């Protein structure tokens with residue numbers, strides 16, 4: 079007799095009080111889907127036993143099936159794009175979505191989502207407008223450039239600029255600046271995609287002005303300087319300054335482009351942070367075009383900003399890739415609101431979350447740690463929790479060598495067995511990831527380390543604490559499952 083016949087019907091489960099109750103919060107369609115998936119997985123578990131006589135399985139009880147269906151329902155109802163706690167110690171974390179937006183930017187985005195907007199429409203004349211106009215005057219004011227345009231991200235900004243200004247010609251760049259940013263963004267590859275011929279000059283550690291001068295010829299389309307944002311060359315080094323490169327380029331009649339990467343609009347030194355080059359400085363040094371990201375140190379939405387001389391920006395805007403890479407209205411609205419804060423706010427370091435997090439004093443982070451410590455310490459039997467000093471990184475290829483003093487909760491397994499400690503760390507990491515708002519930390523020197531720098535709002539602290547009982551439950555249920563699976 080096939081035990082699969084004993085499984086209840088979908089309707090039987092649908093009529094169960096717990097699943098009836100669930101239909102108050104979820105659609106009937108979703109509940110039914112969860113039940114079907116539960117029964118399907120139970121059916122295939124049982125199918126593994128057919129034909130075997132020695133070990134006949136029994137079907138799960140109605141109550142257990144109901145619980146499984148409720149679990150499944152919870153999973154189905156969770157959106158894939160979920161917010162998490164970034165306690166990795168890397169503030170601008172590309173895999174965790176980089177910068178969180180300022181409140182005015184969030185409001186602007188919601189407004190743009192809800193209503194039609196004058197995106198490419200000139201309200202004065204009633205004629206067609208240009209979507210760049212929403213941010214161009216602000217970008218010019220904040221960087222000192224004559225003109226500006228924006229695209230989907232900085233990789234797109236670099237690709238578009240190279241394509242528009244140097245396709246079919248040579249782009250001259252120092253060997254020390256052939257950067258890889260991650261993913262497939264490598265300067266030589268981007269140049270090839272843009273149809274430029276890479277002309278590298280100098281050596282990895284040292285490049286001189288004369289290297290550029292001798293490289294320039296009939297075929298030169300552009301001189302490029304790339305900010306070596308995710309590494310530092312130290313020791314016996316030499317590079318050519320923006321001012322010198324601009325002079326060399328202009329004497330030869332070719333444009334000079336700087337890919338700044340981060341593009342901090344605030345003066346970082348004045349905020350007590352390590353100095354970071356600003357687009358304004360590159361423009362003042364004579365760069366003809368400067369590109370940078372919207373969601374790195376600028377603290378806005380994902381975008382690529384191109385600022386520079388009017389005639390070059392016009393050429394860039396006319397290139398077909400510009401249309402392919404253009405920004406949508408939501409991003410434009412968020413970018414405009416963020417830029418306005420740089421122009422209008424008395425304290426952008428308070429109003430722009432990325433800057434607020436970066437400038438957060440270590441003592442303030444320690445205070446958060448003190449408040450969380452006692453409930454964390456009492457939580458798990460086999461884990462010791464301490465508050466330990468650590469260093470945060472800015473991340474996303476910003477300031478590779480500069481680190482910010484911070485504090486972390488270090489969750490350290492107590493077992494004496496190395497393998498047991500290792501398993502315990504993995505279980506804990508997984509349990510944190512399974513929370514309603516997943517917590518992402520980092521394993522460092524035998525402990526799961528949660529850098530508290532990004533837990534900067536009181537509300538976040540409360541959410542974190544409110545999840546601790548669930549953490550205990552997930553951690554312990556993983557332990558049980560682990561033991562079940564032991565031979």
Ligand SMILES: *Cc1c(COP(=O)(O)O)cnc(C)c1O
Nearest residue numbers: 231232233305307338339371475
């Ligand atoms: C980050 C970075 C890029 C790529 O920018 P995205 O916004 O990630 O597309 C390009 N160049 C440099 C120097 C960078 O730091």
